[in-house]
Amino acid sequence: MIPFNKPFLTGKEKVYLNEVLEAGKFSGNGPFAQKCSAFFRDHFGFTDNYLTTSCTDALEMSALLCNIQPGDEVILPSYTFVSTANAFLLRGANLVFADSNPTHPNISAAHLSTLITPKTKAVVIVHYAGMACDMEAIQNILAGKNIFLIEDAAQGVDSYYNSQPLGSLGDFGAFSFHETKNIQCGEGGLLAVNNKKFSERAAVIWEKGTDRAAFLQGKVSEYGWKDIGSSFYPSELNAAFLFAQLEAYKNITTKRISDWSYYDTLLKNIKDSGTFSFPVIESYMHHNAHHYFFSCSNKKQRDALIMFLQEKEIRATFHYLPLHQSEYFSQQQQQITLPNAERFGDTLIRLPLFNSITKTEIEKTVSAIHDFIRE
Numbered sequence: 001m002i003p004f005n006k007p008f009l010t011g012k013e014k015v016y017l018n019e020v021l022e023a024g025k026f027s028g029n030g031p032f033a034q035k036c037s038a039f040f041r042d043h044f045g046f047t048d049n050y051l052t053t054s055c056t057d058a059l060e061m062s063a064l065l066c067n068i069q070p071g072d073e074v075i076l077p078s079y080t081f082v083s084t085a086n087a088f089l090l091r092g093a094n095l096v097f098a099d100s101n102p103t104h105p106n107i108s109a110a111h112l113s114t115l116i117t118p119k120t121k122a123v124v125i126v127h128y129a130g131m132a133c134d135m136e137a138i139q140n141i142l143a144g145k146n147i148f149l150i151e152d153a154a155q156g157v158d159s160y161y162n163s164q165p166l167g168s169l170g171d172f173g174a175f176s177f178h179e180t181k182n183i184q185c186g187e188g189g190l191l192a193v194n195n196k197k198f199s200e201r202a203a204v205i206w207e208k209g210t211d212r213a214a215f216l217q218g219k220v221s222e223y224g225w226k227d228i229g230s231s232f233y234p235s236e237l238n239a240a241f242l243f244a245q246l247e248a249y250k251n252i253t254t255k256r257i258s259d260w261s262y263y264d265t266l267l268k269n270i271k272d273s274g275t276f277s278f279p280v281i282e283s284y285m286h287h288n289a290h291h292y293f294f295s296c297s298n299k300k301q302r303d304a305l306i307m308f309l310q311e312k313e314i315r316a317t318f319h320y321l322p323l324h325q326s327e328y329f330s331q332q333q334q335q336i337t338l339p340n341a342e343r344f345g346d347t348l349i350r351l352p353l354f355n356s357i358t359k360t361e362i363e364k365t366v367s368a369i370h371d372f373i374r375e
């Protein structure tokens with residue numbers, strides 16, 4: 001069986017976990033957590049970053065920092081994971097869903113620009129499959145407006161917009177280290193705080209609303225309750241695991257790009273034939289090969305292809321159900337139509353791609369897709 005994903009282990013996880021077990025200190029913000037944080041500072045330039053238990057948590061931290069109040073409007077793509085929405089809904093925001101581009105699931109800047117009102121407090125963008133959104137267009141739309149920009153870069157570790165790391169372009173960038181992501185520790189995340197105005201408050205919110213960080217740095221003689229906050233950071237066990245992965249990040253990305261490109265080469269005939277639609281990869285998308293995906297002509301064909309591959313022991317999968325069509329959202333808001341997001345919801349398929357996938361497995365998958373087309 002070729003699974004859709006198989007979490008990668010570098011081999012160092014056990015070594016570092018053992019170090020933590022021997023040291024006997026397990027709570028958060030310990031030596032490995034600080035090493036992870038320093039790694040993101042040194043390798044990606046995130047001078048202010050906070051390790052969290054998930055990307056969901058990182059997004060929730062960003063919503064607290066933006067001081068989202070009931071009635072504030074937050075614009076986000078409909079074609080995304082629920083956490084992108086929940087983080088802001090929890091603060092009472094009115095969610096305003098934007099459509100995807102016709103040729104890529106990323107948010108349509110053109111549609112986004114029509115949704116901005118005086119009540120817009122924040123825009124959340126998602127770099128789908130680690131492929132950068134059209135930052136020039138988005139930054140032009142937001143220029144001179146008092147609107148926060150949050151990047152849901154959950155899939156975007158070691159991905160770039162031209163040469164700028166994803167997660168460094170907005171006021172905040174949120175990452176995920178869930179086991180389905182390129183770099184993983186089971187469950188984990190990180191918030192990059194790029195807008196320096198928020199540095200101090202971020203540290204307090206991260207520390208359950210206390211100024212413990214300042215206390216640990218010797219800046220205050222005791223620490224206390226300063227603001228709202230929550231328990232956002234992971235245990236030292238997760239951090240130790242994550243550090244093993246971070247040390248290997250270049251190799252992880254290189255292997256994935258090589259497998260992604262192999263799919264792309266083998267699928268070239270199908271691409272040229274126009275049987276399926278392949279995403280347009282813009283020159284500014286220097287991506288980390290998080291997913292290999294394309295779109296079928298309709299839902300029936302997509303579901304049939306998934307079933308066909310499944311019968312051959314190959315696990316391909318669909319992705320998001322657009323949030324505006326979800327049971328939860330459609331019950332409480334008036335119906336809207338977002339044709340591109342709906343089409344990706346119906347037709348997008350993702351092929352198996354994980355660190356230990358072999359060339360033979362990729363060849364087998366592509367040859368099964370050829371069989372499907374022939375039948």
Ligand SMILES: *Cc1c(COP(=O)(O)O)cnc(C)c1O
Pocket residue numbers: 053054055056057080081083084126152154155175176177178187188189
């Ligand atoms: C995975 C993912 C999340 C959630 O990440 P967690 O770490 O599981 O909370 C949020 N947004 C997007 C786009 C994702 O792919």
